Amino acid sequence: xxxxxxxxxxxxxxxxxxxxxxxxxxxxxxxxxxxxxxxxxxxxxxxxxxxxxxxxxxxxxxxxxxxxxxxxxxxxxxxxxxxxxxxxxxxxxxxxxxxxxxxxxxxxxxxxxxxxxxxxxxxxxxxxxxxxxxxxxxxxxxxxxxxxxxxxxxxxxxxxxxxxxxxxxxxxxxxxxxxxxxxxxxxxxxxxxxxxxxxxxxxxxxxxxxxxxxxxxxxxxxxxxxxxxxxxxxxxxxxxxxxxxxxxxxxxxxxxxxxxxxxxxxxxxxxxxxxxxxxxxxxxxxxxxxxxxxxxxxxxxxxxxxxxxxxxxxxxxxxxxxxxxxxxxxxxxxxxxxxxx
Amino acid sequence: xxxxxxxxxxxxxxxxxxxxxxxxxxxxxxxxxxxxxxxxxxxxxxxxxxxxxxxxxxxxxxxxxxxxxxxxxxxxxxxxxxxxxxxxxxxxxxxxxxxxxxxxxxxxxxxxxxxxxxxxxxxxxxxxxxxxxxxxxxxxxxxxxxxxxxxxxxxxxxxxxxxxxxxxxxxxxxxxxxxxxxxxxxxxxxxxxxxxxxxxxxxxxxxxxxxxxxxxxxxxxxxxxxxxxxxxxxxxxxxxxxxxxxxxxxxxxxxxxxxxxxxxxxxxxxxxxxxxxxxxxxxxxxxxxxxxxxxxxxxxxxxxxxxxxxxxxxxxxxxxxxxxxxxxxxxxxxxxxxxxx
Numbered sequence: 262x263x264x265x266x267x268x269x270x271x272x273x274x275x276x277x278x279x280x281x282x283x284x285x286x287x288x289x290x291x292x293x294x295x296x297x298x299x300x301x302x303x304x305x306x307x308x309x310x311x312x313x314x315x316x317x318x319x320x321x322x323x324x325x326x327x328x329x330x331x332x333x334x335x336x337x338x339x340x341x342x343x344x345x346x347x348x349x350x351x352x353x354x355x356x357x358x359x360x361x362x363x364x365x366x367x368x369x370x371x372x373x374x375x376x377x378x379x380x381x382x383x384x385x386x387x388x389x390x391x392x393x394x395x396x397x398x399x400x401x402x403x404x405x406x407x408x409x410x411x412x413x414x415x416x417x418x419x420x421x422x423x424x425x426x427x428x429x430x431x432x433x434x435x436x437x438x439x440x441x442x443x444x445x446x447x448x449x450x451x452x453x454x455x456x457x458x459x460x461x462x463x464x465x466x467x468x469x470x471x472x473x474x475x476x477x478x479x480x481x482x483x484x485x486x487x488x489x490x491x492x493x494x495x496x497x498x499x500x501x502x503x504x505x506x507x508x509x510x511x512x513x514x515x516x517x518x519x520x521x522x523x524x525x526x527x528x529x530x531x532x533x534x535x536x537x538x539x540x541x542x543x544x545x546x547x548x549x550x551x552x553x554x555x556x557x558x559x560x561x562x563x564x565x566x567x568x569x570x571x572x573x574x575x576x577x578x579x580x581x582x583x584x585x586x587x588x589x590x591x592x593x594x595x596x597x598x599x600x601x602x
Numbered sequence: 603x604x605x606x607x608x609x610x611x612x613x614x615x616x617x618x619x620x621x622x623x624x625x626x627x628x629x630x631x632x633x634x635x636x637x638x639x640x641x642x643x644x645x646x647x648x649x650x651x652x653x654x655x656x657x658x659x660x661x662x663x664x665x666x667x668x669x670x671x672x673x674x675x676x677x678x679x680x681x682x683x684x685x686x687x688x689x690x691x692x693x694x695x696x697x698x699x700x701x702x703x704x705x706x707x708x709x710x711x712x713x714x715x716x717x718x719x720x721x722x723x724x725x726x727x728x729x730x731x732x733x734x735x736x737x738x739x740x741x742x743x744x745x746x747x748x749x750x751x752x753x754x755x756x757x758x759x760x761x762x763x764x765x766x767x768x769x770x771x772x773x774x775x776x777x778x779x780x781x782x783x784x785x786x787x788x789x790x791x792x793x794x795x796x797x798x799x800x801x802x803x804x805x806x807x808x809x810x811x812x813x814x815x816x817x818x819x820x821x822x823x824x825x826x827x828x829x830x831x832x833x834x835x836x837x838x839x840x841x842x843x844x845x846x847x848x849x850x851x852x853x854x855x856x857x858x859x860x861x862x863x864x865x866x867x868x869x870x871x872x873x874x875x876x877x878x879x880x881x882x883x884x885x886x887x888x889x890x891x892x893x894x895x896x897x898x899x900x901x902x903x904x905x906x907x908x909x910x911x912x913x914x915x916x917x918x919x920x921x922x923x924x925x926x927x928x929x930x931x932x933x934x935x936x937x938x939x940x941x942x943x
Contacts, residue, residue: 264706265699269729272703276695276710283723286690295725297690297743301642309692309741311730349627349638351650353694353739358606362613365605369617382624384636388610389652393734398694400650400741402638 291498292412293342293482294403304410306403308339314394318460322438325367326374327460328397333372335485336401337379337464338538342483343412344473345405347379347466352386355396368397379466409473416480416499416543422567423549425465425556426539428488429516429531430458437519446522447515455515462538467559469540475555477548487535493576493590495541502570505532505588508581511564532578532588543569632839633753634683634823635744645751647744649680655735659801663779666708667715668801669738674713676826677742678720678805679879683824684753685814686746688720688807693727696737709738720807750814757821757840757884763908764890766806766897767880769829770857770872771799777860787863788856796856803879808900810881816896818889828876834917834931836882843911846873846929849922852905873919873929884910 264272277290287304288296294308312318312332323331333350340347352372356365376383381401434455437447447455465483472478480499484491488505496503512531520527544552549565556563570577576588605613618631628645629637635649653659653673664672674691681688693713697706717724722742775796778788788796806824813819821840825832829846837844853872861868885893890906897904908920917929 262703263699264697264701264703264731267703272706273729275703276706277724280724281714281718282725283689283721286723286725289723289725290727295690295692297725299640299642299644299646301640303640305640305646305743307690307692307726307741307743309694309726309739310728311694311696311739313696313730313732313734315733316731348624349636349648351636351648351741353650353652353741355652355654355696355734355737355739356605359604362603362605362608362616365613365617373622377622380624382627382630383618383621384623384627384630384638385648385650386631387651387739388614389654390605390657391654391734391737392656393654393696393732393737396696396732396734396737398650398652398696398728398739400648400692400694402646402648402743 287407288412293339294345296343296410302406303404304407306340306343306345306405307400308336309398309400310335310339311396311398313396323460325364326371329368329371330375330461332397332399333375334462334464334538336399337466338483338485340401340403341464341466341469342481342540343405344409344469344481345403346470347381347401347403349382349384349402350376351400352383353398354386354388355391355393355398356388357392357395358390360395405473411473411478411481411542413480413482413495413498416495416501416569418501418569418571420479420543420545420569421549421565422503422505422543422569423552423563423565424488424511424539424541425468425561425563427511427513428537428539429527429534430455430513431462431536432530432534433513433516433519434459447518451515451518455513458513459536464538465540465561468556468561471555471559472540472542472552475548475551477544477551479543479545481540481542484537484539484541487533487537488541489532489588489590491541496576500572502572502574503567503576504570504585505567505578507578509564509566628748629753634680635686637684637751643747644745645748647681647684647686647746648741649677650739650741651676651680652737652739654737664801666705667712670709670712671716671802673738673740674716675803675805675879677740678807679824679826681742681744682805682807682810683822683881684746685750685810685822686744687811688722688742688744690723690725690743691717692741693724694739695727695729696732696734696739697729698733698736699731701736746814752814752819752822752883754821754823754836754839757836757842757910759842759910759912761820761884761886761910762890762906763844763846763884763910764893764904764906765829765852765880765882766809766902766904768852768854769878769880770868770875771796771854772803772877773871773875774854774857774860775800788859792856792859796854799854800877805879806881806902809897809902812896812900813881813883813893816889816892818885818892820884820886822881822883825878825880825882828874828878829882830873830929830931832882837917841913843913843915844908844917845911845926846908846919848919850905850907
């Protein structure tokens with residue numbers, strides 16, 4: 262069987278089945294980051310994520326600086342999703358020997374600028390030649406106290422479902438920049454903003470730490486695989502169901518404009534958009550105001566978009582007319598869905 | 603300028619020049635691993651290294667299990683080179699969608715078998731598709747006490763130079779398996795042993811920890827870039843020179859057999875062989891017996907192969923007839939030297 266026939270998540274499950282552990286592994290494979298017990302109150306968080314030319318980025322769309330930014334941003338987002346503080350990064354670079362050095366200068370400039378913003382030190386890495394595409398594989402280490410760490414497990418029926426920021430811009434830019442009819446339908450300013458969301462996503466590190474500090478958040482992850490897919494991951498791990506109120510989704514203005522032009526439903530684009538780096542989290546009912554205020558206090562925004570239910574009811578969306586429909590939890594599969602973002 | 607014109611080490615220097623740090627970074631870019639201060643007596647060690655099909659391994663030579671073994675082994679070797687205890691690994695997998703799942707089953711089986719041997723837990727990772735070759739990029743975390751950590755700096759003139767194990771088998775196997783005249787000149791048993799050294803290198807983790815515990819070792823690194831090249835790195839970082847006694851090199855029997863058949867000098871093959879994972883270290887003159895015994899006590903072997911000198915004298919080899927010749931410190935350059943090992 263080929264990898265693309267099996268798919269990303271079944272492959273991970275297969276490769277990591279019955280994995281040996283150690284007593285100091287607080288959280289192994291299966292969340293946004295691993296959590297390792299240092300025996301000192303803090304847990305060490307560790308995550309890695311690769312960006313491959315032609316899969317995760319296109320040099321025709323993103324500048325070297327933007328490619329470097331995003332390679333670190335996707336990892337910062339994973340640490341943010343645990344409520345953690347990012348600290349140290351290792352950069353593994355796989356580059357074709359004929360690549361221009363100036364391209365890498367730009368990639369590192371973009372990466373270093375973002376690292377500075379979050380006080381992250383680049384402490385190591387590796388350079389290797391490859392006959393394949395330029396690939397940046399970053400491992401990011403961070404820390405969080407055991408009491409504050411937020412995982413995908415922990416949501417309960419009745420908890421409210423919230424998301425940071427606005428949804429849909431990344432896939433809007435992808436559609437607009439790779440399909441001419443879509444492109445011509447977007448105002449230049451909306452396109453530029455959506456493009457920014459796609460190539461320089463802003464990891465919600467401050468929001469994640471602020472939410473972890475409230476004590477009212479029960480589960481959290483980032484929605485790099487899209488809202489529907491990652492909500493599915495959260496529900497599976499927490500053993501709950503969910504209802505998403507379609508009318509409440511904070512859909513980006515660019516997505517609304519594109520949806521109008523294409524005659525599509527903006528909320529549905531936002532629901533399944535991959536490659537976004539907002540935080541999706543659940544809050545106990547009496548803590549919603551506190552959670553929203555905590556995100557606002559660090560300059561972000563958070564919106565209530567639904568509610569967790571008993572597991573037997575699965576994932577559903579409530580249409581604006583009140584109808585409840587099943588939600589396909591299938592998110593982005595990096596082995597089967599090949600489009601760059 | 604293209605990467606291959608600049609070369610691996612100048613590229614790393616260029617990309618990491620003036621890198622921002624943090625107060626808790628005890629050791630950043632430039633050694634076998636980064637060392638991060640957890641504020642608890644222990645330092646966290648972090649290293650990453652990638653194995654790329656066609657560059658670091660050939661499926662025609664190595665089985666999937668052997669490929670998985672080596673991908674972890676090269677990282678274990680880096681933690682060993684700091685005198686550290688390996689703990690946790692993250693595996694980033696870049697795989698073509700058409701790859702057979704059974705290949706990855708084998709790769710993970712090899713990796714997990716080696717992880718078990720050293721009590722290392724695989725705690726996370728990432729799977730991504732790539733239009734390029736199969737690539738395994740592993741980040742390994744470990745720990746060491748600050749007093750015991752061994753770096754490339756710290757060697758003094760007069761210190762003795764030692765190396766673990768035997769040298770030359772990896773390059774011997776590479777020559778024998780890729781060049782027919784060489785292949786036919788090696789007895790089958792010698793070839794099988796050399797092949798084993800190339801595809802399943804044994805990281806010297808126990809030796810590294812035992813050496814760190816003695817307190818008599820002044821500097822250490824692993825010789826993944828070859829003895830000559832890595833000795834150059836150690837001398838540069840410690841600001842010393844070195845004399846290698848050619849007659850004392852513990853050259854592998856397979857290398858001697860190959861050298862005889864090809865009419866070449868076995869010691870010179872061993873000196874420049876890349877892709878070996880022995881430890882090269884310096885010991886103060888009164889500590890040699892203790893260091894050798896420490897390695898022997900954990901089942902290994904260590905050999906005195908030279909002495910450190912004042913820096914002005916550079917790197918030299920003493921021929922069996924007593925003549926002192928300059929030693930080219932150029933080691934393996936992963937951007938310029940493309941052969942797999």
